[in-house]
Amino acid sequence: MEKSNTKWVIGGLLFLWACAPVLPKTPEVEPAPKTYGEWTNADTTNSGTISWRNFFTDKHLLSLIDTAMLYNPDLQIANQRVLMANAELLRSKAAMIPTLNANLSPAIRRYGLYTMDGAGNISTFIQPGKIVPINLPDIYVGLQSSWEADVWGKLRSRKKAATARWLASNEGRNWMTTQVVSNIALHYYELQALDNMLRIVDETIVLQENALNIVQVQKEAAAANQLAVEQFAAQLLNTKAIKTQLQQQVVDHETALQLLLGKFPGTVVRDTANYLTTAVPAMQTGVPAMLLQQRPDIRQATFLLEATKMDVQAARAAFLPGFNITAAFGYQAFQPNLLFRTPESMAYALAGSIVAPLLNRGALKAEFASANARQIEALYQYQQTVLTGVAEVYNEMKRLQNLEQLYQQRNEQATVLTTSIETASALFRSGRATYLELLINQQNALQARLEVIAAKKQQWQTSVNLYKALGGGW
Structure with missing residues (x-):
């Protein structure tokens, strides 16, 4: 008979195992390409592996990033998310070990007299000469x-799953660090460019004021008319308006940068002396497969995908019987002075149970389906992150290549136009050039010099964006 019962138990467990859903197949992930478009680079050197302390050389910029590492609000929030994920990991580990609780339970009970317990206790001695009260x-x-x-x-x-999410939270913090570092650098280079633009505008204002003085003298000598004076005055006012706009942009970028530092608005200390002469660092991109190991957002997506896989495993295991063991040991008595009398007051219990879900399998199926959908979602998010990473690197590489040519062209144009200012001024003073020619020349020279700085700024900012796209900055 006992052998037959054992067969029934084993058969029931096998039946429940067979009723557990089969793990679904997930879509295939497209592997990373071997090259970035037309760039066939066999060199695996990746600038993204360089620490930001070595990638950036400006001491003021490094000081700003150091401050952000301590006080940036987004980084502080990311740190708390890591702590929360770590707490979840500790809780999942604790669920695997037995629980042990101390129990002190004082109570009083009264049994009804017209019950089996009440009728039995009324005539039962709990101590010699004393019946149960x-x-x-x-x-x-x-x-x-x-x-x-x-x-x-x-x-x-x-x-x-909790371990993978904890690792993902660490990568999320690293990705936030990368974004903070790159945003600080972008604002810093923007401020450097604005400072140089203001310097050029100030120089242009001096030239235009001199030209206005000359044309006013010529008007008094009847060599120029009022229209020429008004045209030069209007040009001067336009240049001063450009200066005002640039000054406001400085305020905007300083405020944005201070927010990244976790500070209130204020002036940002920076070096602008060698902005145009300092070379943009050479960038090494390696191969796309390196992004899978270097970019924190891709690593984060990888760990989240692993976590969802484990969620599906756990959801499937919930269909199967649970094996539980409970135990208790202590002392129990109706009077405190009898509580620790051994062995009379000793109490213990040991029980085992097998619990299998029957009527609530619909809820378990829903959770399993949800876990499977989250896994597929995480898979597509991972693939999207990889695609985005490769596209960002490709775009920034192409942009950096084109900006090198653009900077050279803008620089040559500005050199020609700046040199022609003196020529045009001399011709105007001698009457061999009209005031319109001088006005156009000054305006074109100003625009060209500003475009040189803008091209240089784009070079710096593109190198920062490429550095971030390669996974650098954390």
């Missing part, structure tokens, strides 16, 4: 423990 005190002091045997790996899967 109607109001019976009950004091228990002891330890209680419970443990779920992780036969099907449900708890292990949950722990692996």
